[in-house]
Amino acid sequence: MQLIGSLVAALAIIAVTIAVVTSQLGPYKEDTEAREQRQEQQEERLEQQEEQREEAEDGRED
């Protein structure tokens, strides 16, 4: 009986944790954040490549 009570309490803690985290962050927030981070990194890389290309072209013109 005590073991069942402990199991139920553990499951309740897990359920409450998931509910609290989801209510604070929103569902699938980590996925969205990771995607946004990847997108930002990709944009930064593109900008850097463009700057390097422009610098190279300026160097050639001089």
Added chain:
Amino acid sequence: MEDFVVDITRGNPSSVKTILASVVLALAVYQLLLAAIGYRKLPVGKPEPAFFTHRASGDMLAVLIVVVALMCLSVFGFDGDYMLHMVAAIGALLVLAVKIAVVRSGRGGRFLPYLGTLLFLLLAITWFTVAPEFLAGEDD
């Protein structure tokens, strides 16, 4: 398994895992205090109810530890960047298994305080090697 964990945590496995691991550590401190009362190292309360609560809370803690370990393994696997975290976690699971075996067999009871202390230390190392970094937002 990974999809199941991601679905059940509604897409926030790292956050749920970190919060559950923090609950585990807080309960481990509580367990330590209960054991200290049970073994009369703390002069408060009575040993019998302290041991009863230690046992009941310990069963709950064992379930939480296994759930957190499964979540961690299924989502992150064995990551070489967190070697100490991995070693401490595997050690904690082994010590937990030995402790449960000793309690169930009813023999070797004199080793329980040492096993309990070792389990607490390993859980603390497991938590401190990942959770603070994540909670500080450095490991999203």
